[in-house]
Amino acid sequence: GQQVMQIPQYQHVQEGEDFTTYCNSSTTLSNIQWYKQRPGGHPVFLIQLVKSGEVKKQKRLTFQFGEAKKNSSLHITATQTTDVGTYFCAYSQGGSEKLVFGKGTKLTVNP
Amino acid sequence: NAGVTQTPKFQVLKTGQSMTLQCAQDMNHEYMSWYRQDPGMGLRLIHYSVGAGITDQGEVPNGYNVSRSTTEDFPLRLLSAAPSQTSVYFCASSYNRGATDTQYFGPGTRLTVL
Numbered sequence: 001g002q003q004v005m006q007i008p009q010y011q012h013v014q015e016g017e018d019f020t021t022y023c024n025s026s027t028t029l030s031n032i033q034w035y036k037q038r039p040g041g042h043p044v045f046l047i048q049l050v051k052s053g054e055v056k057k058q059k060r061l062t063f064q065f066g067e068a069k070k071n072s073s074l075h076i077t078a079t080q081t082t083d084v085g086t087y088f089c090a091y092s093q094g095g096s097e098k099l100v101f102g103k104g105t106k107l108t109v110n111p
Numbered sequence: 112n113a114g115v116t117q118t119p120k121f122q123v124l125k126t127g128q129s130m131t132l133q134c135a136q137d138m139n140h141e142y143m144s145w146y147r148q149d150p151g152m153g154l155r156l157i158h159y160s161v162g163a164g165i166t167d168q169g170e171v172p173n174g175y176n177v178s179r180s181t182t183e184d185f186p187l188r189l190l191s192a193a194p195s196q197t198s199v200y201f202c203a204s205s206y207n208r209g210a211t212d213t214q215y216f217g218p219g220t221r222l223t224v225l
Contacts, residue, residue: 006153009151030210030211031210031211033213033214035214041218042201042216042217042218042219043154043201043203043214043216044216045213045214045215048211048213050211088153088154090154090214092209092210092211095210096210097142097159097161097167097208097209097210098156098159098167098169098170098209098210099144099156099209099210099214100156100170101146101153101154101155101156102153103151103152103153104153104154
């Protein structure tokens, strides 16, 4: 079956440093979504990537979908304390309606 | 709109008890799903529904039942609670397709089984 690894599991940065989380798949993905979950909260949709090589930006956040559609990344420039939380990628399996989540990357930011 | 609502917020059960976690949405979404979240495991799909009267299994369906008699409601039933079902449960909904539409999550139910 499809295997998607999200790395790293944890990341601790100083405020102002950059942060990147990756989702790597063993097979081609049809699309990938990214969500953020604040401590004690629920996941909130950030973005969806569909096209090969796609790059999207939201202020300090940059999302990329690899050329082969097997990898995706979320990069945060100059982290702030408001970026604290767990970031998840999510993908569908084999064209089904199931949306499967990666295990997430927990980001902590030292002010 | 209230969005996706879940009740209760917290619940403590004894092993063997049954209960129903409620989920409702007022956005006229066709797709609804249930996830459980455990430390280090991310969100795992339990069951999902693409519309009223249609349900299907996710990654971890054992020990849970669902039904979808209306578009708005998607309750999750624990038939005989076990300590392994201690978790945070999230309900989510999307307008149409689960795989490509934005998922809107409820606030979650924190369940402890003793």
